[in-house]
Amino acid sequence: MTKRAFILGVIFSIFVGVGEIIWVAWTSGSPMTNDHSAGASIFFLFILCLFVNPVLKKIRKNSALSSSELTLIFIMMLVACAIPSWGLVMNLIYLIAGVHYFATPENNWFEIIIPKIPKYLTPNDQQAIKFFYEGLPAGVSIPWNAWVQPLIAWTLFILVLSFMMISISVIFRKQWEENEALLYPLMILPSEMIKEGKGIISPFFKDRLMWLGFSISFILNSLIVLRFYFPLVPKIVLGKWIGFGPGGALGWLSIGLRFEILGIAFLLSSDISLSIWLFTLFYFVEEVIFNRIGLNIGSPDAYSLAVPIAYQMEGAFLVFILFSLWISRSHLKKVFNRIFKNDTSIDDSGEALTYKQAFIGLILGFLFTVLWAKMTGFNLLSSVYFSVVLILTFIGITKIVVQTGTAYCRPPINPGVFTLHSFGSSRLGSGSAVSCAFTFPYAGDIRTSVMTTSSNGLKIAKNFNLRGRFLFWAIFTGVLVSFISSVITVIVISYKIGGINCWGWQPVGMPPYTFNWAKEMILHYQNVDIRRIGFLLLGGFLMFLLYFLRIRFVNFPVHPIGMAFTYNVPTQWVWFSFFLGWLFKSMILKYGGVSVYRKLLPFFFGLIIGAFFSAGLWNIINFFTHQQGIHLTVT
Numbered sequence: 001m002t003k004r005a006f007i008l009g010v011i012f013s014i015f016v017g018v019g020e021i022i023w024v025a026w027t028s029g030s031p032m033t034n035d036h037s038a039g040a041s042i043f044f045l046f047i048l049c050l051f052v053n054p055v056l057k058k059i060r061k062n063s064a065l066s067s068s069e070l071t072l073i074f075i076m077m078l079v080a081c082a083i084p085s086w087g088l089v090m091n092l093i094y095l096i097a098g099v100h101y102f103a104t105p106e107n108n109w110f111e112i113i114i115p116k117i118p119k120y121l122t123p124n125d126q127q128a129i130k131f132f133y134e135g136l137p138a139g140v141s142i143p144w145n146a147w148v149q150p151l152i153a154w155t156l157f158i159l160v161l162s163f164m165m166i167s168i169s170v171i172f173r174k175q176w177e178e179n180e181a182l183l184y185p186l187m188i189l190p191s192e193m194i195k196e197g198k199g200i201i202s203p204f205f206k207d208r209l210m211w212l213g214f215s216i217s218f219i220l221n222s223l224i225v226l227r228f229y230f231p232l233v234p235k236i237v238l239g240k241w242i243g244f245g246p247g248g249a250l251g252w253l254s255i256g257l258r259f260e261i262l263g264i265a266f267l268l269s270s271d272i273s274l275s276i277w278l279f280t281l282f283y284f285v286e287e288v289i290f291n292r293i294g295l296n297i298g299s300p301d302a303y304s305l306a307v308p309i310a311y312q313m314e315g316a317f318l319v320f321i322l323f324s325l326w327i328s329r330s331h332l333k334k335v336f337n338r339i340f341k342n343d344t345s346i347d348d349s350g351e352a353l354t355y356k357q358a359f360i361g362l363i364l365g366f367l368f369t370v371l372w373a374k375m376t377g378f379n380l381l382s383s384v385y386f387s388v389v390l391i392l393t394f395i396g397i398t399k400i401v402v403q404t405g406t407a408y409c410r411p412p413i414n415p416g417v418f419t420l421h422s423f424g425s426s427r428l429g430s431g432s433a434v435s436c437a438f439t440f441p442y443a444g445d446i447r448t449s450v451m452t453t454s455s456n457g458l459k460i461a462k463n464f465n466l467r468g469r470f471l472f473w474a475i476f477t478g479v480l481v482s483f484i485s486s487v488i489t490v491i492v493i494s495y496k497i498g499g500i501n502c503w504g505w506q507p508v509g510m511p512p513y514t515f516n517w518a519k520e521m522i523l524h525y526q527n528v529d530i531r532r533i534g535f536l537l538l539g540g541f542l543m544f545l546l547y548f549l550r551i552r553f554v555n556f557p558v559h560p561i562g563m564a565f566t567y568n569v570p571t572q573w574v575w576f577s578f579f580l581g582w583l584f585k586s587m588i589l590k591y592g593g594v595s596v597y598r599k600l601l602p603f604f605f606g607l608i609i610g611a612f613f614s615a616g617l618w619n620i621i622n623f624f625t626h627q628q629g630i631h632l633t634v635t
Contacts (some may be wrong), residue, residue: 005069006474009076012231013478016040016077016193017485018599019325020084023619026493028503030615030631031085034569035447036408037186037260038081043616046609049193054201070194071464075457079450079475080482081158085270087448088158089486091441094499096122096150098511101133101499107512112519118376120153132334133492133507135498142495150225155371161442162479164365165451166395166472167358170351172395173458176338176402184459185267185405189605191463209599213606214613217259221614221632226620228630239576248290253284254573261574263608264405270589272404275562280575283567297531302437302517303410303416303444310569311532313412315539316563323398323547335359350467352458366391370625377435382419382428383569389415390443394451400565401452402459406578408571412564414444421532426525433521437514444511447570450479503628539563 016033020040023029032040048070056064063071083089099122103109121131128146136142192204204210220236239256241248265273279420290308297307304310327330337343338355348355366387373383393411400409413421416436425433454475461471498588499507546560565571581604588597615632622630 001295002069002587005065005072006076006477008065009073009474010477010481012073012077013080013481014042014046014485016080017089017482018489019082019619020081021090021486021489021493022623024085024504025090025490025502025507026497026621027618027619028629029622030617032079032612032619033084033448034086035407036401036409037264037451038078038184038448038453039260039612039615040081040346041074041077042190042609042612044077045070045190045193048073049202050205052300054283067194067196067464068337068466069546072192074194075461075466075471076474076478076481078457079453079478082448082450082453083479083482084486085504085506087450088442088446089483089490090479090504091349091445091510092154093487093494094506095277095438095441095511095514096154097129097132097494097499097506099515100124100126102122102515103633105404107516107519109515109519112430113434113515114316116377116431117438120149121376121438122150122614123147130603133499135501136495137221142491144486146520147491156538157368158483159480160365160368162450162476163361164369164391165449165476166454167353167361167365168391168395168453169398169455170353170358170472171332171335171355171362172328173351173462174346175328175457176288176455176630177459177462179331180327181266183269184402184456185264186401186407187428187455187456187460187463188262188623190228190607191460192605194464194624196461201361204602204605207602210602210606210609212612213231213603214265215606216344217607217610221259221611222618225614225618225630226634228627244288245291251284251287255576256573257580258574258577258611259607260583260611261407261577261585263606264407264612265578265602266585266604268405268581268585269559270582270586271557271559273578274557274563276404276406277579277582278558279562279566279574280572280578282563284311284572288426297529297535298526301413301421302514303440304413304417305568307532308535310412313539313564313567314418315536316560317396317412317539317565318392318536319540319543319547320400320561321392324396324399343437350468352461352471356451373435373439375434377429378419378437379428379432382423385422386415386419386439389418390439393443396447396564397449398451398455400561403563406565408447408569408574410447410571411443411566414440416440416443420521421526421529424525430437430522433518436521437518438460441598442513446629459494481573483555533584565589 020031024031032043052062081087084086099109099113099117102116108337125143125146127131128143131140131143177184193202195202195204217371220238224235224236227235239254241250241252241254244250287306287309290306300306334343334346335355338346338348339359353361369387369390370383373386374380378386393415397409397411400406416439416468420428420432420436457475494502514516543560544561546558546563549556550560566575585597588600618630618632
């Protein structure tokens with residue numbers, strides 16, 4: 001690792017943290033970090049590879065960034081993308097401030113919610129919170145003192161949680177990458193961009209098909225934005241929702257094209273892409289049938305779907321996790337032998353952490369999560385249960401992302417909510433609902449995580465032979481820098497223009513939704529519901545059956561993985577793009593063969609880059625032209 005690569009990684013991680021908050025909260029531009037595709041990291045890597053590095057080579061050949069340096073910078077940007085918006089910070093800051101700002105005599109939060117919140121979790125200065133949401137009066141400085149205690153507490157927890165996620169990524173890297181040979185689709189494009197050539201510009205950027213794909217997505221996306229500036233520009237519609245039944249009462253289905261998803265889908269194996277769109281339709285048909293017959297098992301859980309489908313999908317998700325752990329048993333046994341018996345049959349010398357260090361990170365993170373859950377309202381048993389479910393959930397989501405490359409993947413049911421329903425909220429008491437509400441910023445309403453980005457980062461590091469402990473410090477620094485920069489930016493912008501004037505779901509949507517849900521859980525205690533368990537078992541059984549068919553019949557065309565996640569918001573938004581990617585790839589392989597498929601890969605790479613570059617470029621232009629509310633449906 002060179003010093004300049006690390007410094008550039010820090011700088012670009014700050015760009016990611018600050019830029020995303022400005023684009024989402026201030027100008028309502030296109031979000032670039034709110035999902036697993038980490039569009040901001042592709043955007044900045046494109047600039048580095050196409051513009052910065054050729055200039056450096058022109059000045060002096062040896063001054064250009066090497067492929068390993070570009071890889072390190074990209075990895076730091078990649079993990080930085082997990083933090084600013086729907087990964088953590090915007091969720092967190094507006095939730096801990098909003099619980100006080102939106103409390104009124106009418107909603108009874110003062111009596112039901114706020115007395116159960118530990119003082120260190122939130123700012124408690126009412127005037128500071130008022131200014132945060134309504135803007136600072138002239139001549140008044142930001143009251144940072146009000147934020148010191150909660151930020152110290154949350155920063156400590158988030159850093160330990162991130163350390164645990166990185167540690168788990170290290171433990172599973174060899175199993176997923178080498179033993180199972182998973183594709184890591186999201187890392188294919190950046191790997192191609194980083195590859196060095198003999199000329200000033202990498203061969204990747206000389207491919208005409210790549211630029212053709214780039215031009216299509218860039219031009220169409222740009223025309224969508226230009227219509228905001230110039231109404232005479234033709235209106236381009238890339239998607240719509242189709243309602244079934246009167247007013248969509250039976251269900252809504254998204255039909256739309258997202259260029260970056262289409263490009264990613266073309267990279268996947270056909271059984272994976274087939275599974276994603278097929279199970280989306282399967283769950284949609286179920287939803288229509290359930291709505292038609294009036295099947296209702298209570299109101300949907302927070303950040304989840306209607307109960308029958310959510311629990312069916314959760315059952316499939318849990319079987320997917322258990323199956324993943326089962327096929328990893330040989331690897332995990334070697335890892336534990338390495339830790340406790342110093343077994344040399346498995347080598348950890350090139351890993352970002354030794355397996356002993358990673359195990360310590362896992363145990364430390366688990367214990368700290370148990371303590372945190374206990375201190376915020378769960379009892380000891382439910383705290384342990386929640387922490388186990390949390391870890392399994394992140395393992396499952398990460399495995400899905402590195403296997404399918406899907407940009408969108410959330411747990412079917414939040415681990416905290418799953419804990420409440422596993423025990424019955426009536427047994428856990430009122431404090432458990434409040435504790436559960438405070439898990440949503442890092443485990444509920446999230447679309448990305450440090451574990452998924454660090455796992456992808458370790459993969460691309462291996463592609464370019466980056467090995468050693470410095471990888472951990474690079475990843476951890478990317479997380480830390482992005483967290484600090486995005487927290488400061490959220491607070492500064494909110495005090496400058498007022499949080500209620502900020503864009504996005506989090507400032508004024510998330511706090512009322514979250515704590516009204518918690519209030520209902522407190523006022524209407526629930527016992528363990530046998531109907532929920534029934535759909536959970538049904539989903540698990542169907543998933544087990546699919547795995548059996550997959551193992552029994554070698555050519556079984558449908559991969560089970562789609563049953564575990566496809567009908568959750570926002571995954572269901574992009575199923576049609578996966579369908580198109582699957583269709584194009586199937587037709588090309590059938591009539592053109594592998595050689596034609598490989599020749600066309602650059603075209604689909606171009607679609608991805610054009611989508612992300614157009615979004616990032618117009619975010620910057622809109623910021624300097626003071627335009628608000630202009631965003632593309634990328635990422």
